[in-house]
Amino acid sequence: MTDQATGNVVDLDSATITGKKPVQIDEHIVEIVSDSGEGAQKCGQTFGAIGAKMGNGIWTVEIIPAEIQPPARSPAGASGNRIRVGSKYITNMGNEADLVVAFNEQVLFSRIANGAYKDGTIVLLENKWANDPQEEIREAYANAVKEFRDNGLIVHELPMEEKCLKLVANARRGKNMFVLGMLCHIYNRDVEKGHAEIQAAFGRKGEKVVKINQDLFDAGYAFAHENVEYHYDIPVEAGISDKPMMVCNGNTALGLGVMASGMDMVSMYPITPATSASHYIADVYDKVGGFVHQAEDEIAAIGFAIGASYAGKTACTITSGPGMALKTELIGLAVMGEIPLVIVDVQRGGPSTGLPTKVEQGDLLSSMFGMPGDAPKIVIAAATIEECFHFTIMARKLAESFRGPVIMLTDANLATGVQPWERPELQEEWLAPPIDQSEWDRSVPPYDWDKETGLSQRPIPGQPNGMYVLTGLSHTNRSKVAYDSETNQTTAEHRSRKLAALQSTLKPPTIHGDEEGDLLIVGWGSTLGAIEEAVDIHRQQGHKVSSVHLRFLSPLEPGLKDIFARFKKVMTIEINYSDKPDAPLINDENRRRSQLANVLRMQTLVDVDCWSMVYGHPLQPGELVEVIGERLDALNS
């Protein structure tokens, strides 16, 4: 077959000619990339949602430019979505893409620089640039296409814009739905579901808008049928969707968790990549009986939440790294005054403004220790989109039971990643109880610390006889300011003991793989899927690799020392900075290790090694297979 646009002869080995039966595949990674504002993200999200609704495993990752309006046709402006769609449940973004749709050639350069493509990746490229009035653009386009082909990409130049212009005056608004139609043909997606998604997305704008977008979708579908030889089917493997499922990103799941936990106050300040959670909550909170307060800054946001928590139900504040830094002093007040509070940190690249839209697990140590004095607090980390929901509910309960702030860590990968997950059956017991306004027993002090656990009940304003003055100063059990040595020492002990009390209720982590072996990988947060996929690949080759994934970071889950003792080597894999062991000047004593590795070494005295990076993108299983392979080789040599 010949590509109409280029006249190139197309390799048919990996595809079938249109009209024939689709080729069955287990999974594919698809990317849609455009300039910012051309709708590639919307196209990708919708394509992912259609797949999820057909029962496929899905994981999507947003490709986000850091600027709001980057220049057109620039590598920095690459905006879009990556969708990994498969027969089985999918837990991470995978390795290199199989098929890419690009609205111009320049945006692909940034993806190539990120190692997103491989020899053989199919590129469906808008070809209007070949005839651009500006010679520079024509030249850049021709050079790029040649370079892509020289590097092994299979480029098909297609007149997508020209086809769209037959339906709309401005192809910039609408090409994305045309491409969605194309992809739905290429991957044999359900057309009705495509139409339904467009209805859901554009319904608010009126039937006219829905119709034109559905027409564009149909045109794209027909275009692919006639002009694109690739035609695949990704059957759904039985068993991954026998329960009611839902599909959304982690920030939405977090928002739903806030509501399902009964918290009726979110106090926030805009910060990427956390804000979309508050957007979502604000959109539906009135019906649930809650309120999103947008404060004047991060400090006031947590102050407002602490005030609300102090006076009644536990409140929530959602932020990211720089916001956490600003909130530090008030988190300390919540620790000292023992005020229940849920703080969600959707981590991004740091330090300082860092990489606002990209992923990093860089806030573990600052969450645990970033505070003057000793400020013990609970730190948990969600590893999946589903956990973004359930952990929020758990966080509220922990905050109240242990009377203090709970920091829940997610990250940009979970925040924007889309995955199907089991629809929860909402429980009344998840909701916060009404505010207690009964009479307080005057003989019980406001901090009636249990000597063993440090736990106590708190009076709530409005309760007769419960009056006390909460203070960030050192205080007695009657909350009276006390600077004496004995009080300060014992109250520090009570606050600390609460973590031990919590740890005594936790179970040791589940080991993925055998209970003993050569190498144990320890991870936390959003890297779960990539780590386990890589471990599985090695295990299939007979290698003695296992992994554990920690959800509780402070306190740590119990039994780690025993588990570590059953492996020859223990290492963490994380998305934060560590010195490479063979880097200049680095030796075993001065090497700065990744964050969880530090915590584990400190708590277990085991020589825990680490591999980590701060590329700003989620971990890829292929990369981890290599890392694990190298460590295994080193162990066995």
Next chain:
Amino acid sequence: MFGIKADWSLDVFERYFTLGDYSGGEARWCPGCGDFAVLNTVHRVLRDAQLPPEKSVAVSGIGCSSRLPHYMGTYGLHGLHGRALPLANGIKAHRPELDVWVATGDGDCFSIGAGPWIHSVRLNMDMVVLVFDNAIYGLTKKQTSPTSPAGMKTNTHPAGAPLPALNPLTVTLGITNVSFVAQVPDWNPPLLFETIKKAHEHRGTSFVRILQRCPVFSEGFSKPLQENPDKFVLLEHENGIQADDSVKRVFGNTVEHDPRDWLGAMKLAKDDEQLPIGLLYHDPDAVVYEDIAAKDIGKSDEEKIAAINAAMDAFAI
């Protein structure tokens, strides 16, 4: 008897509150400190209002004046430096029935807390904000504050404060949605009482700048004012703060000022030669933020679960 229900009258007597019900531990300010006067006045206003002590919350930041909650018999939240107002706003947001008081100072409010000051006045949540302004950092021992007069010698500016003092009244008046601005010296008990009472009665953020004596570190600020009442002009109006004759005998300069007159208030506030005392500005109709924040609260568990389920339907597969 007379149509009054016996149990109603009994209930009143059972819960009659004395000044002691509103006071907490022994106040530990320096002898001669103006804070004592304010504390006693707050107790009196609460006693007269007969609010159950458990329904009031005194919130503060850090500084001498921020010790006030510790000397109250109500609930209290002694917060962080500059952060009293966000804490107080959060308390009010979902508990509009609580009676909230904020004690803050010139450093706490106008310097480190300047952001919350501006934005909280705009939120206009129903609370009394008492700014104890003695033009100095007292707790940390005599550093220049935003309201330290130019030339005032402090430990951070031994040669004298280099800049003209910040005028908190014009700033506060300039904030959109401001609803109550008053100024009063701490050393005239009847005027202090009437001012705080009026502030307490107003629904919205009642901003009261109290010119407060610090006999240890900034007598140079308060002494000339104490000794020369002609430095003040007393604002009079039927909608203003009602001063009795004893007050008028002290403060001979008076001017008729309608507290609805914002431009007039701004002109009075701007006058550095004669400090206005009384009610500068009052707008009882300004938007009150808890009316927005608490609008949807109080749904039943069934309603909540139904609403969350409906929200999840949008993502159902």
